[in-house]
Amino acid sequence: MVRLDGVPPLAYDYLVLATGSTDNYFGNQELARVSFGLKSLEDATRLRNQVLTCLERADAEPDPEARRALLTFVIVGGGPTGVESSGALSELMAIVAGKDYHEISRAEIRIVLVEGADRLLNAFSFRLGRYAQRVLTRRKVEVLTGALVKSANGHSVTLSDGTAIASATIIWSAGVRPNDPIGESPVPRFRNARIQVDEWLRIPGSPGAFAIGDAASPRVGDRELPMLSPPAMQAGRYVARTIVDEVRGSQTERQPFHYLDKGTMATVGRNAGVTHLPGGLEFTGFLGWLTWLFVHIYYLIGFRNRISALAAWAWDYLRHDRPIRIILAAAPGPKRI
Numbered sequence: 001m002v003r004l005d006g007v008p009p010l011a012y013d014y015l016v017l018a019t020g021s022t023d024n025y026f027g028n029q030e031l032a033r034v035s036f037g038l039k040s041l042e043d044a045t046r047l048r049n050q051v052l053t054c055l056e057r058a059d060a061e062p063d064p065e066a067r068r069a070l071l072t073f074v075i076v077g078g079g080p081t082g083v084e085s086s087g088a089l090s091e092l093m094a095i096v097a098g099k100d101y102h103e104i105s106r107a108e109i110r111i112v113l114v115e116g117a118d119r120l121l122n123a124f125s126f127r128l129g130r131y132a133q134r135v136l137t138r139r140k141v142e143v144l145t146g147a148l149v150k151s152a153n154g155h156s157v158t159l160s161d162g163t164a165i166a167s168a169t170i171i172w173s174a175g176v177r178p179n180d181p182i183g184e185s186p187v188p189r190f191r192n193a194r195i196q197v198d199e200w201l202r203i204p205g206s207p208g209a210f211a212i213g214d215a216a217s218p219r220v221g222d223r224e225l226p227m228l229s230p231p232a233m234q235a236g237r238y239v240a241r242t243i244v245d246e247v248r249g250s251q252t253e254r255q256p257f258h259y260l261d262k263g264t265m266a267t268v269g270r271n272a273g274v275t276h277l278p279g280g281l282e283f284t285g286f287l288g289w290l291t292w293l294f295v296h297i298y299y300l301i302g303f304r305n306r307i308s309a310l311a312a313w314a315w316d317y318l319r320h321d322r323p324i325r326i327i328l329a330a331a332p333g334p335k336r337i
């Protein structure tokens with residue numbers, strides 16, 4: 001039985017749990033309250049509002065300390081999301097400082113990327129992590145590795161070694177956890193709480209129930225599949241075929257789910273990306289960036305979306321600009337400045 005909000009419960013023959021993941025603040029309520037997440041469109045709108053509001057206010061702020069906090073952006077977590085966000089933020093600042101905001105120079109703006117491990121992009125090779133760090137440093141992002149954020153209060157961020165960074169904006173990309181509504185039911189889980197499904201992506205002990213995507217992973221040796229779109233999409237197709245076969249009464253024995261690794265990639269910003277392909281082939285720089293760009297365009301749904309995204313990106317690329325700088329109404333979020 002599936003219980004829904006405000007609607008009578010639904011009985012099911014098949015249930016596919018694909019509820020994705022949510023930010024993990026490791027139980028720190030204060031961090032959760034003051035940080036900006038990067039999971040949804042609403043999150044993105046709130047973050048854009050925050051960044052633009054900080055710039056607007058700093059432009060007219062006479063108090064140097066308050067101005068410094070408004071112009072300091074702390075990104076927590078040096079995985080692909082943190083690396084991509086700090087690269088993008090640095091690019092935006094290079095465009096707007098001194099131009100849209102006449103009283104602000106790029107040199108005043110601090111973008112600080114804090115990573116607990118001793119290097120960036122832990123899921124990639126050492127070489128790719130080092131490349132990302134080099135590019136970000138060149139683009140004026142301060143990269144702090146081996147540093148953990150202990151607390152934040154909306155005005156400053158404190159690291160575990162006691163360092164305090166005055167900042168009005170803390171962006172959280174340091175962890176995610178599954179968002180499944182199973183609650184306390186005794187299903188096997190990985191250390192990060194993803195459901196351990198069997199080789200056919202079924203939830204053990206729950207006939208007819210599957211779990212896929214970020215919410216779950218089959219055990220592959222002692223590993224789990226990454227929380228990325230390709231495992232989610234492949235698992236979705238696999239489970240859909242399983243259900244169709246069963247409904248049609250197919251007698252053919254279903255093969256276990258097999259994940260085809262097509263590689264992983266991340267962009268560090270304009271003309272700079274990292275790509276790892278199965279078999280160990282890796283590349284960085286313009287080629288890594290171009291691969292990232294075309295793969296992301298290719299996986300958009302619908303030809304029209306692909307063309308319009310490609311055209312918008314090409315236009316921004318040629319003009320060296322991010323023209324949309326509007327502050328929109330957004331649902332109440334973590335905070336305000």
Ligand SMILES: Cc1cc2nc3c(=O)[nH]c(=O)nc-3n(C[C@H](O)[C@H](O)[C@H](O)COP(=O)(O)OP(=O)(O)OC[C@H]3O[C@@H](n4cnc5c(N)ncnc54)[C@H](O)[C@@H]3O)c2cc1C
Nearest residue numbers: 018019020021038039181212213214215227228229230232
């Ligand atoms: C900023 C960011 C950048 C990323 N970049 C990449 C990338 O470049 N490449 C890549 O491969 N992956 C990337 N990912 C990861 C990728 O988005 C996820 O791995 C993928 O979306 C997982 O798919 P899913 O179907 O499991 O979950 P989701 O795509 O998150 O979908 C889950 C859906 O379930 C809904 N839902 C949740 N709970 C309930 C409930 N109780 N009832 C009803 N509905 C519910 C949610 O609203 C959501 O729409 C990125 C993720 C983020 C946050």
